[in-house]
Amino acid sequence: MGRRALRKIDPNLDLSRHLLHLEELAAPLDGAALFGRSxxxxxxxxxxxxxxxATAAADHPDRDFLGVEIAYKYARFTAARLKKRELPNAKVIHGDAQRLLSEWVxxxxxxxxxxxxxxxWWKKRHRKxxxxxxxxxxxxxxxxxxxGLLHFWTDVAEYFEAALDVLAQETRLLGPQAVEARPAEHDLDYRTHFERRMRLHDLPVYRSMFRKPA
Ligand SMILES: C[S@@+](CC[C@H](N)C(=O)[O-])C[C@H]1O[C@@H](n2cnc3c(N)ncnc32)[C@H](O)[C@@H]1O
Structure with a gap:
């Protein structure tokens, strides 16, 4: 399934409060400084x-949400979406999640x-x-x-099983707890665009949640 071209972003939108760049981010990451509140x-x-x-930030104004996205065009698209909805509690970082976690968080x-x-990464030699x-x-x-919670969803059964094995071997996170699909009440009532796409094509989605012991 190919991905549709992204809609054009209004060049006059000021994305500076919603789009961050990993290399410019102070380490360690300080959520309170980024969002101006604890x-x-x-x-x-x-x-x-x-x-x-966008959905989570609108539904939970008492929480702050950070995305990290390695593809610049998607990071900008997300930032524009957050800006258009004037969501003060969500931002996206353009950069590599693995570096963000190991060097900033x-x-x-x-x-x-x-x-x-x-x-x-379907090919065996690319699985790493x-x-x-x-x-x-x-x-x-x-x-x-x-x-704290880890939510992990995928449409790839083999990746799901492999990831659950890695989580069991490498962490003490409690789970997997199964997560049920919720009926969609409108066209964008899905967790993500990929979930929407899989559900609209009647393809399976594997959902799990893990909890760090208190
Ligand atoms: C298959 S898409 C799914 C996007 C979205 N989560 C959804 O469900 O609609 C995977 C996304 O992860 C991004 N990505 C891949 N590796 C990444 C990394 N190391 N750090 C941050 N983003 C990454 C890709 O650019 C892509 O936008």
Missing amino acids: APLELEVGSGKGLFL PDESLAAVHVYFPDP RRIMNRTFVRQVQRVLQPG
């Missing part, structure tokens, strides 16, 4: 077109990490590029606060 901070890895960030600083439909690898899941365990 609130639970959640991170989405590979935020694509930003549907999750302090221990026990995140209330949740969301990983939705990560690139599957998958984000749900040993180093990454250990980093997720480190950065989650006690009681």
Whole structure:
């Protein structure tokens, strides 16, 4: 399934409050400084077109949401979406999630990490590029606060099983807890664009949630 071309972004939109660049970000990451308040901070890895960030930020104004997206055109698209909705509690970082986690994010600083439909890297020789690898899941365990949540969804059964094995071997996160699909009440009532696409094509989605022991 190919991806549709992105809609053009209005060049007059000021994205400066919603689009951040990893290399320009002060380390360690300080959610309170970024958002100007102290609130639970959640991170989405590979935020694509930003549907999750926009919906979650609108639904939970008491929480702050950061996306990290390696493809600049998607990071900009997401930032434009957040700006158009004037969401003060969501931003996207253009950069590599693996570097963000290992070099910027302090221990026990995140209330949740969301990983939705990560690139599957189908070919066997490319599997080592998958984000749900040993180093990454250990980093997720480190950065989650006690009681914090990891949400991991994919449409690839084999990736799902492999990631659950890595999580069991490398972390003490409790799970997987199964997550049921919710009926969509409108055209964008999906967790992400990839979930929407899979559901509209009647393809399976594998959903899991893990919790860091309190
Ligand atoms: C298959 S898409 C899914 C997008 C979105 N999560 C969704 O469900 O609609 C995977 C996204 O992860 C991004 N990505 C891949 N590797 C990444 C990395 N190391 N750091 C940040 N983003 C990454 C890709 O650019 C792409 O936008």
